[in-house]
Amino acid sequence: MKKTIAVLQGDGVGKEVTAGAVNVLKVIADRFDHEFHFEYGLIGGEAIDQQGVPLPDETITLCKNSDAILLGAVGGEKWNSIPRHLRPEQGLLKIRKELDVYANLRPVTVQGALADSSPLKREYVEGVDCMIVRELTGGLYFGRPSERVERDGEEAVVDTLFYKRSEIERILRSAFEMAQKRNGRVTSVDKANVLESSRLWREVAEEVAKDYEDVKLEHMLVDAAAMQLIRNPKHFDVLVTENLFGDILSDEASMLAGSLGMLPSASLSSDGASIYEPVHGSAPDIAGQNKANPIAAILSAAMLLRHSFDLHQEADKIEDAVESVLAQGYRTSDIADGEESVSTDKMVEVIIEAIQAP
Amino acid sequence: MKKTIAVLQGDGVGKEVTAGAVNVLKVIADRFDHEFHFEYGLIGGEAIDQQGVPLPDETITLCKNSDAILLGAVGGEKWNSIPRHLRPEQGLLKIRKELDVYANLRPVTVQGALADSSPLKREYVEGVDCMIVRELTGGLYFGRPSERVERDGEEAVVDTLFYKRSEIERILRSAFEMAQKRNGRVTSVDKANVLESSRLWREVAEEVAKDYEDVKLEHMLVDAAAMQLIRNPKHFDVLVTENLFGDILSDEASMLAGSLGMLPSASLSSDGASIYEPVHGSAPDIAGQNKANPIAAILSAAMLLRHSFDLHQEADKIEDAVESVLAQGYRTSDIADGEESVSTDKMVEVIIEAIQAP
Numbered sequence: 180m181k182k183t184i185a186v187l188q189g190d191g192v193g194k195e196v197t198a199g200a201v202n203v204l205k206v207i208a209d210r211f212d213h214e215f216h217f218e219y220g221l222i223g224g225e226a227i228d229q230q231g232v233p234l235p236d237e238t239i240t241l242c243k244n245s246d247a248i249l250l251g252a253v254g255g256e257k258w259n260s261i262p263r264h265l266r267p268e269q270g271l272l273k274i275r276k277e278l279d280v281y282a283n284l285r286p287v288t289v290q291g292a293l294a295d296s297s298p299l300k301r302e303y304v305e306g307v308d309c310m311i312v313r314e315l316t317g318g319l320y321f322g323r324p325s326e327r328v329e330r331d332g333e334e335a336v337v338d339t340l341f342y343k344r345s346e347i348e349r350i351l352r353s354a355f356e357m358a359q360k361r362n363g364r365v366t367s368v369d370k371a372n373v374l375e376s377s378r379l380w381r382e383v384a385e386e387v388a389k390d391y392e393d394v395k396l397e398h399m400l401v402d403a404a405a406m407q408l409i410r411n412p413k414h415f416d417v418l419v420t421e422n423l424f425g426d427i428l429s430d431e432a433s434m435l436a437g438s439l440g441m442l443p444s445a446s447l448s449s450d451g452a453s454i455y456e457p458v459h460g461s462a463p464d465i466a467g468q469n470k471a472n473p474i475a476a477i478l479s480a481a482m483l484l485r486h487s488f489d490l491h492q493e494a495d496k497i498e499d500a501v502e503s504v505l506a507q508g509y510r511t512s513d514i515a516d517g518e519e520s521v522s523t524d525k526m527v528e529v530i531i532e533a534i535q536a537p
Numbered sequence: 538m539k540k541t542i543a544v545l546q547g548d549g550v551g552k553e554v555t556a557g558a559v560n561v562l563k564v565i566a567d568r569f570d571h572e573f574h575f576e577y578g579l580i581g582g583e584a585i586d587q588q589g590v591p592l593p594d595e596t597i598t599l600c601k602n603s604d605a606i607l608l609g610a611v612g613g614e615k616w617n618s619i620p621r622h623l624r625p626e627q628g629l630l631k632i633r634k635e636l637d638v639y640a641n642l643r644p645v646t647v648q649g650a651l652a653d654s655s656p657l658k659r660e661y662v663e664g665v666d667c668m669i670v671r672e673l674t675g676g677l678y679f680g681r682p683s684e685r686v687e688r689d690g691e692e693a694v695v696d697t698l699f700y701k702r703s704e705i706e707r708i709l710r711s712a713f714e715m716a717q718k719r720n721g722r723v724t725s726v727d728k729a730n731v732l733e734s735s736r737l738w739r740e741v742a743e744e745v746a747k748d749y750e751d752v753k754l755e756h757m758l759v760d761a762a763a764m765q766l767i768r769n770p771k772h773f774d775v776l777v778t779e780n781l782f783g784d785i786l787s788d789e790a791s792m793l794a795g796s797l798g799m800l801p802s803a804s805l806s807s808d809g810a811s812i813y814e815p816v817h818g819s820a821p822d823i824a825g826q827n828k829a830n831p832i833a834a835i836l837s838a839a840m841l842l843r844h845s846f847d848l849h850q851e852a853d854k855i856e857d858a859v860e861s862v863l864a865q866g867y868r869t870s871d872i873a874d875g876e877e878s879v880s881t882d883k884m885v886e887v888i889i890e891a892i893q894a895p
């Protein structure tokens with residue numbers, strides 16, 4: 180297979196961890212006889228420094244001409260005082276919209292070997308295997324108006340939660356299809372006792388469910404879901420929800436795993452290239468120190484192979500390698516729990532060795 | 538002191554637990570020489586059954602003529618299939634708006650004796666003492682439009698997040714005042730990297746902070762807060778946020794305590810009567826079985842004495858009594874962790890004994 184992968188390393192540890200993931204992909208290409216071309220583009224703070232904007236047009240073009248996108252992380256203190264619309268995270272929001280990556284998948288699994296590094300007790304998190312499907316291109320993030328207004332003679336402000344039925348339908352279909360390949364259960368999270376958008380969401384979920392008779396649908400209110408993720412995280416198979424609820428709940432759920440350094444994500448496009456990135460941020464405090472955990476980026480590369488290229492064997496290979504090095508006791512400092520830890524490079528190296536092992 | 542307290546028992550266990558709280562208040566009145574008059578009103582499912590609406594006008598009048606309101610819980614399966622605008626929770630939303638109870642206070646404390654019943658490890662939750670201040674009468678809950686529309690030839694839907702500057706200012710002031718009486722720290726939670734309303738919120742927070750030089754203000758994004766509540770809940774002193782974020786985060790935070798059965802709340806009005814209620818719902822599955830934990834309702838009564846009547850000694854008395862019976866090992870079934878448990882009535886009885894002890 181011959182593919183072009185755009186690599187947007189971004190800022191801080193984004194550089195180090197994507198470098199590791201690219202090395203892993205090269206080894207996979209070698210071993211399974213594929214040809215992956217890596218093309219590098221600018222995003223975030225580095226793009227601001229070099230070109231004055233967080234997402235240059237050439238990066239958009241590069242992404243549109245690629246088969247998939249591997250992203251690091253963006254942002255850092257340095258760019259926090261520039262005007263809002265030029266900040267690193269605006270690059271992120273813009274590329275999501277440009278590429279129409281409407282389905283953000285965030286698997287939360289707790290590796291047995293790491294179950295003790297969670298703030299939750301082992302019996303609550305061991306065996307958690309949940310897929311959060313977050314709508315990524317609608318809702319309060321992009322609805323208009325979003326502006327200051329005057330009301331009753333004083334300053335006021337309005338944001339808009341907007342969805343078209345088709346936008347709700349396609350994300351729900353993604354969730355149901357995901358559930359078919361997993362354990363056949365979808366929890367649709369909304370606030371239907373308050374929001375009209377949630378009531379439409381619930382209606383559409385009921386309709387879509389008719390096309391997936393092998394999948395069981397349940398509805399849950401967002402406040403109840405925020406509790407259930409802690410009280411009984413094993414309850415969930417696929418959790419699907421709108422953009423802002425998904426932002427909050429997926430970050431909450433990420434804590435089950437003990438470290439953000441373990442968690443990959445995919446943002447799937449309707450037809451073009453999809454984006455794969457670790458859940459963690461640019462972590463400026465440890466950037467450039469060869470300390471960052473590359474596993475989230477490497478598992479994101481595995482998701483890329485699986486979801487964009489349908490290379491399941493190759494993806495499995497990476498995931499198995501990660502599991503085996505963890506079982507052997509290799510830990511970066513974020514998951515070392517006071518024990519001895521290895522560098523970013525060393526972790527990449529042992530994962531590559533595990534992939535190459537006969 | 539002579540006061541009238543409206544009691545809205547509501548549905549399910551709401552009845553049992555408010556009955557317990559009223560008994561405790563009677564004992565306090567006796568011991569400290571106050572006169573409390575209790576006037577009962579209908580709300581929720583029972584109001585629907587008897588009068589066809591979840592919040593009859595006479596209940597509103599009763600509340601407006603009272604000095605404070607003690608509420609149980611509303612809702613249940615039975616009323617889930619009636620038209621939305623007549624459902625029990627609409628009674629709740631309406632009374633909040635009618636009485637303008639804009640400041641919802643939800644203290645989350647983890648009693649040492651119960652630190653092991655949390656899903657989180659003891660070292661994460663022991664000593665947690667956080668006050669969540671949720672804006673309760675604005676935001677997406679009440680903004681208009683909230684309706685179906687047509688867009689690009691298809692069905693669409695819109696909800697509106699709306700705040701006036703004065704609404705933001707008064708809730709922030711409540712938070713700062715709270716912090717002055719506590720540990721002097723306010724965490725203001727928003728989504729300022731995406732929402733215009735959050736940017737105004739942040740501006741107002743900075744301005745208000747100038748009037749409280751003894752209080753330290755920090756800003757935190759809502760997704761980061763959802764993580765921090767689990768990773769390091771002891772980080773927080775006062776957490777203040779808008780209505781929907783507060784709904785989600787306060788329910789998440791409630792899980793730190795192990796059981797909802799322990800958590801009280803207050804919804805403070807700008808000038809009229811305030812509402813005090815347990816955080817838990819009507820729990821129809823255990824209603825009428827003399828099993829519900831009355832502590833949340835009893836601690837809500839303590840908050841009533843403290844915040845509406847300025848009776849701090851009396852409130853302390855109740856809180857100390859609760860702590861002492863827990864230390865003695867009394868547990869209702871929700872917090873018994875498999876050990877022997879006592880009934881609702883017995884728990885109320887031992888708390889009253891502790892109050893009456895010399």
Ligand SMILES: CC(C)[C@H](C(=O)O)[C@@H](O)C(=O)O
Binds near residue numbers: 272426730731760
């Ligand atoms: C940086 C921010 C705009 C972004 C979001 O809210 O979507 C981030 O929190 C995420 O979840 O990817």
Ligand SMILES: CC(C)[C@H](C(=O)O)[C@@H](O)C(=O)O
Binds near residue numbers: 373626784
């Ligand atoms: C019942 C519902 C409308 C209510 C809310 O969302 O405010 C409840 O969840 C709460 O937190 O009191």
